Amino acid sequence: xxxxxxxxxxxxxxxxxxxxxxxxxxxxLAAKQTIxxxxxxxxxxxxxxxxxxxxxxxxxxxxxxxxxSKTNWLAYFQHxxxxxxxxxxxxxxxxxxxxxxxxxxxEFYDQSMPWFxxxxxxxxxxxxxxxxYNESGRAxxxxxxxxxxxxxxxxRVEEAFLPVIAPCSLGVAYWNEYYKSDEEFLFAVADxxxxxxxxxxxxxLVVQVDDAILTNLYDxxxxxxxxxxxxxxxxxxxxxxxxxxxxxxxxxxHLCWGSWPGPHTSDVPLREIVxxxxxxxxxxxxxxxxxxxHEHEWLVWKDVKLPEGKILMxxxxxxxxxxVEHPQLIAQRITRxxxxxxxxxxxxxxxxxxxxxxxxxxxxPSIVWAKLEALAEGARIAWSEKVxx
Numbered sequence: 001x002x003x004x005x006x007x008x009x010x011x012x013x014x015x016x017x018x019x020x021x022x023x024x025x026x027x028x029l030a031a032k033q034t035i036x037x038x039x040x041x042x043x044x045x046x047x048x049x050x051x052x053x054x055x056x057x058x059x060x061x062x063x064x065x066x067x068x069s070k071t072n073w074l075a076y077f078q079h080x081x082x083x084x085x086x087x088x089x090x091x092x093x094x095x096x097x098x099x100x101x102x103x104x105x106x107e108f109y110d111q112s113m114p115w116f117x118x119x120x121x122x123x124x125x126x127x128x129x130x131x132x133y134n135e136s137g138r139a140x141x142x143x144x145x146x147x148x149x150x151x152x153x154x155x156r157v158e159e160a161f162l163p164v165i166a167p168c169s170l171g172v173a174y175w176n177e178y179y180k181s182d183e184e185f186l187f188a189v190a191d192x193x194x195x196x197x198x199x200x201x202x203x204x205l206v207v208q209v210d211d212a213i214l215t216n217l218y219d220x221x222x223x224x225x226x227x228x229x230x231x232x233x234x235x236x237x238x239x240x241x242x243x244x245x246x247x248x249x250x251x252x253x254h255l256c257w258g259s260w261p262g263p264h265t266s267d268v269p270l271r272e273i274v275x276x277x278x279x280x281x282x283x284x285x286x287x288x289x290x291x292x293x294h295e296h297e298w299l300v301w302k303d304v305k306l307p308e309g310k311i312l313m314x315x316x317x318x319x320x321x322x323x324v325e326h327p328q329l330i331a332q333r334i335t336r337x338x339x340x341x342x343x344x345x346x347x348x349x350x351x352x353x354x355x356x357x358x359x360x361x362x363x364x365p366s367i368v369w370a371k372l373e374a375l376a377e378g379a380r381i382a383w384s385e386k387v388x389x
Contacts, residue, residue, distance in 0.1 A: 001206060001249050001283050001311060002062075002158045003344045008334055008379035009061040011313060012372065013254055013286060014163035014208055015073060015353030016066030017365050019047050023358045030071045030079075044069060045147050052151035052160075058369055059376025061158040062347070064208075065148045069140065072357030073210055074173055075125070077165055080137025081192050083129040084174060088121045105263050112261065125174040131188040133195040141196050145203045161252060162200045163353075166211035167193055167242055168235035173213065183234060190242035197243060201250040208252045209239065209282065212352075215257045218268035228268070232276050243281045252284040252313065253277075257294065259352035261320055261362075264293040271300050278307060288351040289314040290325070290333065298333075301340045312341055315351030317375045319362045324370045330378025331387045338382065348379045 002009060018026070025040040048065045055063040070076035078084050101109045141162075148160055170193070171186040179185035200207040214235055221228045243251060255277060257267040270287065277285060288294050298314070306312060316333040317325050330348070338346045354368045355361050363371070381387060 001252065003311065004346055004383075005344055007383045008338075008343070009158055009347045010059060010349070010372075010375050010379050011062035011161075011286075011347055012055075012060060012064070012350040012375075013256075013315075013319070013353045014064040014067055014161070014210070015355045016051050016064075016068075017355045017361045017363075017368060018066070018068055018358050022047050022068050026069065026071050026358050030075075041143070044143075045150060048147040049151040052148070052157075053155060054369065055372065056155045056157060058372035059379075060372055062206075063152075063157050063160050065144060065151070065162060067163055067353070067355075069144055069147075070358075072360070073163065073212075073353065074165055074169060077137075077170060077193075078125050078174075080133060080140055080196070081131060082134045083127050083131040083178065084125045085128050087124050087126055089124050100263055100266050104265075108262070127174055127176045127178045127185060129178055131185070131192050133192040137196065138199070141199045145200065145205065148205065149203070159206050161206035161208045163208040163210050163254070164193060164196050164200070166209045166214070166235075166253075167238045168211055169213040171235070171238070172217060183238075186235065186238045187241060190238045194242045194244065197246055197251075201246050206250050206252060207246070208254055208286070209243075209280075210254050211239075212256050212258050214255065215268050215273075219266050229273070229276065232273055236276055236280055240279075240281045246281075248281050248283045248309075251282040252286060253280050253282040254286040254352075256288050256352045259288070259320060259356070264291075267293060270294065270297045271304075274300055274304050278304075278310070283309065284311040284313050284347065286313040286349055287315065289337075290316050290318040290351050291320060295333075298336045298340075301337065306341050306345055311345050311347055312337060313347045313349040316348050316378065317350045317371050319350055319352045319354050319371075322363060322367055324367060325374050325378070327374050327377040327381055328388050330375060331381035332389065334379060334382040335385075335387050335389075343383075348375060348382075350375070 021043050028035050051066040052063050167190040170189045176185040197207045221231045314337050316330050334348050
């Protein structure tokens, strides 16, 4: 990956707000409805080109396709992999948001996430056979690669990346009824994902591995009587298995705490797992650092040093609030990390994606672009060292 050698490079976490037409097509496909496939493919390519060009205009150096071809960051993989079926089953536990769901903030979650309640029917993907990456998946990733490369024609970017789910997030969200153990299932998922990871990097792009569930299960894993750090280590081992043979400098890893709009009081502290995260075979680590629950954790890097050759991509702009961060604040955040870890080891990013699903828009598009423009300006200020302190 490129490094910040003559300026602070900028990026984001990948997902962008889908155009209405793309949302209609993608959701129709997910519902197995008949669509005009040629019209969809034409609209998708045009939309990816437009969103890449908008990123460049906003000052983003490392761009993505916005994840426009996916229903969401997680469920999309069922269409690229065999071995699963969908069932409506009662939710076993509110593990997605941890102990907050049934504790102090239960009324908040009942109001803000009424669909996510224990005992309420919820669509679950269940593994009922061997997990294998299929021809539909190969065609889909080849199309995503081709669309992103087409969008890059005639524009100047430092790098382009495509996000893919982590084994942990699939291994938890998709139930297992076929494999003898959760660990066996997890490694089978990693094997299937390996094909998608490798297709992206073989095409000359960077793969971003998205992992929100690793931290979300903090309460649930401990409630089940398991050692949380040992569980994290197992999931990281599976991820590294999925990344086998792929050069580290073609991999970036995104870790967040779910990023849903909530209190986040039960989030695992970064310090508790950072040593394990740094064992992931990726060159760059994208970690939330702008939201008010985790911004203070820049101090972790006073004691924890990046391994040689690694890059930190701290979130210095939040996806979760409508305030557009002042460039001076962004510059201050970047400078904190640069002073501790070295300028060349920092790429300025956002906390998380702006649209984790086709109908989830964390902000209005106008705010998204304003935030990315502020990110670019803050990076320029930080490099010039004209930071107000």
